[in-house]
Amino acid sequence: MERKQPTDGGNGNHSKAYSIFLQVKAPMAGGISGFFTRALTQPLDCIKVRHQLQLEPIKKNIGAKYTSTLQTLVLMFQEEGIRGLWKGHVPGQILSITFGFGQFAAYDQFNRQSRKIKFFNEHSDMRHTVGGGFAGAFGMTIATPFDVVRTRFIAQDHGRGYQSIFDAFATILKSEGPKGFFRGLIPSITAIAPNAAIQFGTYNFLLEHYMKLKNEDKVSRHVILLAGTFSGTLAKTCIYPLDLTKKRLQIQEFHDNRTTFGQNIKTTGMLDCLRKTFAKEGFTGLYKGLAPAVIKSGMMSGFYFFFYEEIITAINKRL
Template sequence: MEKDLKLHTANESGSFLKSVIVSVLSGGTAASLSRTVTSPLERMKIIFQVQSNKEYNSMFATVAKIWKREGILGFFRGNGTNCLRAFPYGAVQFATYSGLKQLTLQKSDRKDLSNYKRLIFGAISGAASVISTYPLDIARTRLSIQTAGLIKDNMTNGCNAQSLNLMSTLRTIYRNEGGISAFYSGLPATLLNVVPYVSIVFFTYEWCKEYMFSGRDLNSLEKLSLGGFSGFIAQTFAFPADVLRRRFQVNRIPGIGYHYSSISDAIAQIYSKEGLFGFFRGYFSNLLKIIPVMSVTWYTFETVSKVFSNV
């Protein structure tokens, strides 16, 4: 009896470890691929959110200005850094959720999580992925706007558009903005955005999969559609916090013009100067991005997971 119990425990441990490894590889691959596919839309969204002089006043004008100033590569400015961040971000997020899910189900008779546990585990996964990759998120945001004409030249530390890269951006932030703490500027606002967003994404995808598709394996079109739908629902609820997140990542930078002392101060200033629309600046360009991002993310995650699980 004792021998059988030890064997069962060893099998559970091996299954859990394999599940985590598969989630790391699948989640990281899914996040990197989806971010690359939608990189131009992500860059435009960031520019819309952080600009203070409204130079970029429409998607068509933004496309034209980026093309004129930087050429085709301008649409992928910051994507290298984004992929460096996206892989561990996706890996941590999916591995955390999958690990918590498997540990919970091993200790119960349920075949799937309850709704509140989906929300809680999604929130924990979102927080873990943000905290572990936040300095790269800061650098990605800066790279996205440094060559868009929104920051004064002295903030680029003498770098031209071609020489701006991850390391030079990190050095500039470290030297000019207060050392290590500068890499976590705006973290509370980011958590305020990402935690509910990821929570709603996981909840929506898994709830729909269970109740609309009876928990069966989805075909390719269903994975793409359900992934896009989960992203749409989550971003609609969480988008105002995404605006706060980006504003704090460029807070007090000369040429941008924001001087927020706290999240409540930022909310008050945005509302008084820009109205309710200010909390949804960049929403539609983000909508064009988030649907394909989550479609590709979930499709890739489900597909890659299935391949690795059978190895």
């Protein structure tokens, strides 16, 4: 959202430090909001990933292990306990904080600099959309190693695989080299750039037009939450096949630690993965795990923007 930046009241002694703080408050708020959001939505993320990695259809009476969102939740709890629903939470938290910090740092800078360009200054919708896409790509690039580790923690069988996040990083580096940390980076960026573009563009479009309609200069908390939820749901639905592809690429070379829920797909890259998924599982295979994904994405986006706005507002009141 657009905001009028608070001033330092003309206190020149603190102007430099104050200016630096203004530059970091957006990414700081993004990182903190990412932390709270991840803590609330991790179980849905675990369910989504399990569905994405199961080649068999998410249906009953065909021998598949996971058949629905609720059934997966109950089964994971029965087999792995409450901790199983938060598998990969530590790397997931680092991912969310890193991604949130990087995304809002890039978004804030793009938003500031692009105002100097006449087109973007006159078309705020395009500024938010393009800025969101650029910010999402930047945030995902620096956060991908943690995404790979998080996905593998969720995918691995109970009692097998990595013992800790440090073990995961050491093992990947030793067995796969640095490139192992960036498996799925191309589909990640291909997915996150339009996802963030749609998310930021839709969110700001809804809030700006709501304020114009109501002739107000601010919006209430529930409107922020609803706008964020809708924008996240729409964005995830549009790019979902690429998210599924990313997850399947991230578990390549990890098949020995994942044997209890279905087959493993072997693929050489993004296009090959999409082709094989479509050939073996059909069009619906590209949308496996969509239900928990859109629920999680809608909640995550809603809480993400809600916490971000609350944190920024609290910071501004104290400046």
